[in-house]
Structure formats: structure tokens, C-alpha cells
Amino acid sequence: MDISYTSGNRKFNYRVCAIMISDGRLLAMHDERSPYFYLPGGRVGLGETAENAVIREVHEELGITAKISRPLWLNQAFFNEDVDHLDYHELCIYFLMDLSGTDLLSRGERFTAQEGSRTHSFEWLAFDRLKNEYFYPIFLKEEIFHLPDHFTIRTEIE
Numbered sequence: 001m002d003i004s005y006t007s008g009n010r011k012f013n014y015r016v017c018a019i020m021i022s023d024g025r026l027l028a029m030h031d032e033r034s035p036y037f038y039l040p041g042g043r044v045g046l047g048e049t050a051e052n053a054v055i056r057e058v059h060e061e062l063g064i065t066a067k068i069s070r071p072l073w074l075n076q077a078f079f080n081e082d083v084d085h086l087d088y089h090e091l092c093i094y095f096l097m098d099l100s101g102t103d104l105l106s107r108g109e110r111f112t113a114q115e116g117s118r119t120h121s122f123e124w125l126a127f128d129r130l131k132n133e134y135f136y137p138i139f140l141k142e143e144i145f146h147l148p149d150h151f152t153i154r155t156e157i158e
Contacts, residue, residue, distance in 0.1 A: 002043035015092040016054040017041035019072055022105055025124040026144060028135065033083055036134040050093045061115050064102040068095050075139060
């Protein structure tokens with residue numbers, strides 16, 4: 001059971017999203033229902049950790065088992081969703097994912113993946129392109145440029 005509920009025209013969501021980066025590009029997706037780009041991820045299930053949820057969602061949507069590098073952001077958002085027109089209160093944890101050991105980077109700039117009966121389209125979007133794209137979450141259009149401030153790259157063997 002997902003941690004999400006609707007009351008009238010309002011909906012609460014507890015979500016996780018995967019931040020997958022390569023060469024100044026962010027992996028974004030869209031599907032037949034959504035005219036905008038968004039990040040891979042989904043709802044957290046009752047009794048499921050956020051970490052397990054993001055790994056599960058990435059596996060379901062992309063067919064890969066990526067590892068978590070670290071959590072990056074906890075974002076609380078209030079918005080009216082463009083597809084279902086509900087007023088959302090959403091808590092989302094964003095995780096930076098380690099793509100080593102996966103074939104994700106060999107799939108090209110644009111590719112599709114099947115999740116059940118739904119087809120997702122994926123595209124590597126250059127950070128500079130986010131400003132002009134129909135893309136959610138909006139805060140990421142700026143915060144992605146400050147990403148190096150949030151973590152350090154380890155150069156030594158532990």
C-alpha cells in the first residue's frame with residue numbers, strides 16, 4: 001500500500017526520486033499521460049524504507065539495480081498537478097544514484113523502457129536545458145547547478 005491518499009481535490013504523496021547524472025546531464029522521463037519531464041521514482045509503500053523504495057522504483061522503471069550514493073534533498077512541495085488537476089502536498093526524498101555496474105549509459109541519449117503496460121521515454125537532459133524545459137520539480141532547475149556543494153568526491157581508497 002502506497003503512502004498516498006486523496007481527500008476531495010487534495011492529495012498527499014510520500015515519494016522518492018532518483019538523481020542520475022552523467023557528463024552534466026540528468027536522466028529525465030515522461031510517459032503517455034505526462035506532457036512534462038520528471039525524474040524516475042515513485043511512491044513509498046507503507047513499511048518500506050525510502051532507500052528500498054528508490055531502488056525498487058529504478059528497477060521497475062529502468063530494469064537496472066543502481067546503488068544509492070547518498071541522499072541529496074528532502075523537498076516539501078505544494079502544487080496543482082497538470083494531469084489530474086489535484087492540489088498536491090508532497091514530501092519527496094531525492095537520492096543520488098551510482099550507475100556503475102549498470103548498462104544505463106550505453107542506452108543512448110533517448111530510449112524507452114517498459115513497466116508493465118506502460119512505456120516510459122527517457123532522455124539525458126543537459127543541466128542548461130532544464131531552465132527551458134517543461135520539467136518538474138521546479139526547484140531542481142536551479143539546485144542542480146549547486147550539486148557539487150552538497151557532496152565531495154572521494155579520491156582515496158577506503
